Each structure stands twice: as C-alpha cells, then as structure tokens.
Amino acid sequence: MTTAARRPATLDDVARAAGVSRSTASRVLAGNGFASSTARERVRTAVSLLGYVPNAAARALVHGSGVRLLVAVAGTGPAVLDDPYVDQAVAAVARACAPHGLGVAVQWVPVDAPERLTRLTDDRGVAGLVLLNTTTDLLDLVPRRLSGRTVSIGIGSATVPSVDIDNGGGTSAIVRHLYEAGRRRIAMVTGPRWLACANRSVRAYRRLLHDAGLPAREVVGDFSAARGHAAAREVLRRWPDTDAIVGISDATALGVIGRLRADGVRVPDDVAVTGFDDIPLAATVALTTASHPVRQIINTAATMVLEERAAPATTVFPSTLVLRESA
Amino acid sequence: MTTAARRPATLDDVARAAGVSRSTASRVLAGNGFASSTARERVRTAVSLLGYVPNAAARALVHGSGVRLLVAVAGTGPAVLDDPYVDQAVAAVARACAPHGLGVAVQWVPVDAPERLTRLTDDRGVAGLVLLNTTTDLLDLVPRRLSGRTVSIGIGSATVPSVDIDNGGGTSAIVRHLYEAGRRRIAMVTGPRWLACANRSVRAYRRLLHDAGLPAREVVGDFSAARGHAAAREVLRRWPDTDAIVGISDATALGVIGRLRADGVRVPDDVAVTGFDDIPLAATVALTTASHPVRQIINTAATMVLEERAAPATTVFPSTLVLRESA
DNA sequence: GATTGTGGTGGCAGCGCTCCCAGGTGTGTG
C-alpha cells in the first residue's frame, strides 16, 4: 500500500509551492496572459512535483462547459443500447475523451418522442453531443448551447455536422456483385424504416433491381442476428425460389446464414448471403460484405466534438466490397 | 427549431419560482433535512416546470466527489482497449452512470507499470474505479480516496471488492464434457499468463487432465480470434492427433474453427472445439461454450460503484455449460 | 518631472451547489 491518504493537489498547493499567486499559476497553466519565464518554470516544476491534475468539475463550473459527452441513440426502445455497434461507439468516444478529462454518457431517445432529447441536453453537465441513429427530428432539437459541440453519426443538417457511410454505394456494389454472379431472385432483410442510413441501402437495392427489371423482395429487420434468423425463414416462405439474401448488417446476415444452414439450405450454393459492415467475425465465417472504417468514423466524430472544429459539413466514408465465400 | 437560446435553469431559478430560498430548494431535492410539505410541493412543481437538472459539476465540486467513473484496463499495450469485451464493459458502465449524472472514461494501464494508475486516480474528476483485467499489483494501488468506490471485475482483495466469473468451474465443466464424449487428446489455447482469470481456467484444465492421467497441450493465446486462428495450426503441428481444442474465449474458438475448417479438418468430427463466454455469435455458429451473464456482471459492478455499497467481498457468478454442435 | 506605456502580478468575485448554523414559528410541558 504505497498510497498515503494523500489529498490530490489543488492549484493553491501548486501556487504556494511555486511561490506565486493562484492567478499566476492559473495563467501559466492556461498558457494565455502574461507570465515571466521564471514564474512559468517554477509553476511547471511545482505541478509535476505535486502531480497536480486540474479539477475538471471546478473548471467546468466556471466555464459553464460541461463535463461529459452524451451519446444519444435514437430507437424504438431502450434495447437499442444493447448493440455492439453502440457499445463500440460509446467506448471509442470514451477513449477519445479521456485525455480531455471528459467522460461519456449514453442515453436512449425514443424515435417517436425526440423532444426527450431536450431533457437530456438541459443538463449543464453535457459538454457535447454525439447522435447515433439520427433522425431529422433529432437534428432540429439540438440546442444552440451545443451547436459546434455536436456531431451526428449518420445524416446531418445545415447546422449539425455529420460523419456518414456511403450506404447507397456499398449496397449497390453488393447487389451488383450478386447480379453479376448470376443471381436474379435477390431478397433483402432491411433495417427499421425510420432509420435514414438503412433506407439509403434499401433504396439502392430497389433502384438496382428496378433497373434490371427484377422485383424487390423485402422483409423488415432490425440489424439483429435474431431478427435475421427469423427473417430468413420468412423470405423463403414468401419467395421459395430466392437465390440471394442481402442483409442490412453483418449480424443480420449471420442470423440468416444460421437459419438457412439449420434448414438444410446450402450457402452460397443455393442461396448467397451478404452482410454490411465487415465486423471482425465476418472474416471468420467467410461472409461477403461491405467494409467500413467504423473505428475511424467514430474517432473522427469524437475528435470533431472535442476540437469544436465542427463546421456543419458531412464527411462521407466510402464503402468497400469484401468478397468472401458466402456470395 | 423549437429551442430558444434558453439557459438551463439553476437551483436559484427554481427557488425563485417556488418562492423559497435556495437552501430550502436544495434540501427538498436532497430529501434530507426538514421541509414543509407545501415547500416540498412548490419546489417540485417549479423543478418540473423549469425542467431543472442539477449541475453535476457544481455538486461534484462541493462534495469533492468527482464526475466520472474510470474504467482502468490493464494490458500489455493500448491495444487492450480494442476489444469488444472492453467496449461492452465501458458501454454498460456508461449506461448505469447516466441516471446519476456521471460519465465514464477508459484508460489503459501497462501491466508492467501499474503505478501509472496513480496518475489517473490523482484526477479529482474520478469518482470511482472499475478495474478490468485486474492484477494484484493494481489492487494495491487503489487510493484510499476511492476505496468503497472501486470494484474489480476479476480478482479482488481485502480492500477491493470484486465481481468474478467461476472460470475454474466453467472450464472444468467443459473439459469434463469433452472427456465424457470420449476425447482424450485435449489441447488448450490459453490467455496471457499475467491474467488471473485466464490462469484459473488453465489450472482447471491441467488439473482435470492430470487427474485423468492425460498430458496437457497448451498454446498461449490472447483471447483474440486472430490469435486463435494461428494457434490452431500450431496445436495441430505440435500434436497432430489432437481431437479437441479448448478455447480460452469464444473469439479464440471461432478463430480456431475458422482455421480448422479452412484446413479441411472437420469440426466436431475430427476435432471438437469449445469456447468460453457465450457471446451472441456463439449460438449462430453452434459453438459449445460456457455461458456467463456478462451484462449482469458488469451491471453489478457498475451498481456497486455507484451505490457505494462496495464492501470488500467477491461476488462469483456461475458458469453454465452450453452444449452445441461444435463439441 | 509628469505622462504613457508595457510586462508582470495578486486580489477578488463568482460559476451552482451543499450544508452548517442562527434564527424564526408553533406546540407541549413544568
């Protein structure tokens, strides 16, 4: 037990140790205002000697700036938070925040009651906002206090910047690949209708089939493996001659494959299956999918919020087709 | 744009609206101290009318209590944070924190320089500590300021409470199952040596093999699918007659299966494979594994930290054998 | 010698909150 009952040092301690006033110490640390080189030096040594770490709460209090980022996830129920994608986003944001002395919180916002966001942002503790599964409603509810401190992962607006994936392009590439591989009866397990990014995928799918003179075969899913599992059966019940199933996500595709295999349907021989995202496990089960630099996307978002260089603009990350055995 | 440039309400606003003093309003909200039922009522309506949310920073400042939980993850490099398990833990803690107005931060602590933890805990902003991949060194470095506000996920100590998985029991059940299914040449892809929970699994594996008069066949892994992938080949190179491989984690097992199948080895016919944890995808690929209520475990840990009812004791969660086709 | 800088410094208010304490207003008891 090397740790004494030592009280973390305050700026007063530092100032005293350096033989200057608190104001001077503060000025040195802030780096603005005047300070002689000797004062600067003495304060710096005192800081490292005492292991001084500024009190984020006090700083936030005087600046009125808040003390954590809020990851707000729109969804139909609190279960949206039970999602590895959300986990990943939260963790990535947390990692980016740590050096800034900020924390992260996650909250769910009902799709059909977006105004609940206001209750969350009324908390002065919220220093910034990361929007997930963003809807246009939500974008309009971002308070002015947090503009320039908000990034949407997905769609953006004139006031809210965003980082996004080229869902349309990715899905087009997948469907085109299936078509070129000779598949003609291509079904899709979609995402929830209210979700913009899912809709872009669905629209791309429809467009391509339409242009090829083929009918669309859609079953609504929700990104989950469990739903994919159920949806696979529904697809084959409604359109037994289906020879390819496009999953809105890798999890969906994995669920689909699980069901098909269990039902004795061969993948890809009888039915080709594709995913979307290229999660680590996709490689393991040889899933054809579209790859996105998810980590990089989330980091970009987190950085934008933290650096406050969040000019209202959309950064779109490309989608790369990854060919594996499942299609 | 329904949001005016409205300044979030302060306790002063509430008090003024309710026609009482700030002290009274504070007392009502804290729920301690005296307050007439009329005062109570008026304050409450004012609160909901103004949408008042207490300022966590101010509260933390006066209490000296910090404003976020720190999830400290021990590992050999910052890459430990690139782990879905960590993501899940961070996100779960974040979810548990949100209602308390707390945020979460994650930081990595080098296994061979645990004293770095001190630098992290010197930050007054840290209200509590969740230790992951805990080592005994780390446990000794928890400052007194945070005792009762610290939970270790994994091993604990006389002063630090912990929530843990019965790794030994789970692994025993798995190995026993393999043995009873007639497997006699059972290999294991282990975890890193410095990790207590991994060692418990390894010891259980050795014990059972030893008792059965069988030799251990161990290859060191690191929980990752990629390492499992490589380790599978190493196992079969060193012990070509291996008829079962025990993975330290599901990811490891999935990597192993991927490699085996790619090499034309039939699973489970030629080699049975087992995992550990029962991640969602385990069901999809029909992996025999040991199931743990991970979510519940992490929530328990988060709750313990938040409620400060963290008496130094270890809560061990059981491990349940889940039989699927892979073994 | 009086003025106007200029680089450097410390005093002090105040961010929003909690909590102690002094000071009320009622009721019950000696």
Next chain:
DNA sequence: CACACACCTGGGAGCGCTGCCACCACAATC
C-alpha cells in the same frame, strides 16, 4: 407564564477554478 422542544427556514461560507481588474515596477517619451 416561562421554558423546552419540536419543526422549518434563509443567510452565508466555501468547494477549486478562471478571468477581470487594479496595481506595481520600470522604461520610454514629451
């Protein structure tokens, strides 16, 4: 009727920090 003893309330200090402002010394200028 005085007193104790509830219950209830507001004043005010102070948590650690920032940033404004006043101040000081010293130099350059009129």
